[in-house]
Amino acid sequence: MPPNLFAELPASLQEEQFIELFARPEAGLKIERIVSRGQASPPGFWYDEPHGEWVIVLAGAARFRFEDESVARTLQPGDFLDIAARRRHRVEWTHPTEATVWLAVHYGLAARDG
Amino acid sequence: MPPNLFAELPASLQEEQFIELFARPEAGLKIERIVSRGQASPPGFWYDEPHGEWVIVLAGAARFRFEDESVARTLQPGDFLDIAARRRHRVEWTHPTEATVWLAVHYGLAARDG
Numbered sequence: 001m002p003p004n005l006f007a008e009l010p011a012s013l014q015e016e017q018f019i020e021l022f023a024r025p026e027a028g029l030k031i032e033r034i035v036s037r038g039q040a041s042p043p044g045f046w047y048d049e050p051h052g053e054w055v056i057v058l059a060g061a062a063r064f065r066f067e068d069e070s071v072a073r074t075l076q077p078g079d080f081l082d083i084a085a086r087r088r089h090r091v092e093w094t095h096p097t098e099a100t101v102w103l104a105v106h107y108g109l110a111a112r113d114g
Numbered sequence: 115m116p117p118n119l120f121a122e123l124p125a126s127l128q129e130e131q132f133i134e135l136f137a138r139p140e141a142g143l144k145i146e147r148i149v150s151r152g153q154a155s156p157p158g159f160w161y162d163e164p165h166g167e168w169v170i171v172l173a174g175a176a177r178f179r180f181e182d183e184s185v186a187r188t189l190q191p192g193d194f195l196d197i198a199a200r201r202r203h204r205v206e207w208t209h210p211t212e213a214t215v216w217l218a219v220h221y222g223l224a225a226r227d228g
Contacts, residue, residue, distance in 0.1 A: 004192040005170060022168050022196055027222040028141055031168060054136050054145060056119060056217070058172065078118040082136055103170070105219055108141045 005033055005058065009099045013037045021103075028109040034102040036062070041090035048088050051108045056080035060100025063093040119147055119172065123213045127151045135217075142223040148216040150176065155204035162202050165222045170194035174214025177207040 010017055016039045022031040046067055057075040065072040067088035083089055094100040124131055130153045136145040160181055171189040179186040181202035197203055208214040
């Protein structure tokens, strides 16, 4: 059986779960699954990454905020967006009772970001 | 509203549909949506690509074959696999009545492959 994105979803989570699905460091690429169960970024915290990240929500729901936008975006299954390097962002909310499953494609990674 | 992978799925298709969702040529990256409705690779045809491609099926169903494997793999929603550069492969079958939706992450692209 091939590996499956929706396999072994944790029934409960203390923190967001990150699983690397695929990596090609020489191509600057890493693909990971992120699972949230109600987790959000800490108050006032902004991610600020040195590389780009294309993300798609494939189960659950989330509210995602760019610092340079005044309103959060609501993400449903199938919704995707690109997070350019150094564009500050945070997750304001994820569904409290369903698993929210993200697929994240990190690109332009330098070896040190791996 | 953010763009959605499952939006505007064609009700019928003469050929597989390829839509570019995201590209960063300088990072050698292209992400596309592929929709099939019963399409398969022509008999005897093998894809043989100069770059790598990580794919995941997110709706429908497919049978996927590597030339160096004796048996086709059945892919259901959530199933993913990596197709290394120059590893010959074909799609033997896709679901005849449902849309099969693939997300394909092309990596290690040279400008000429774009």
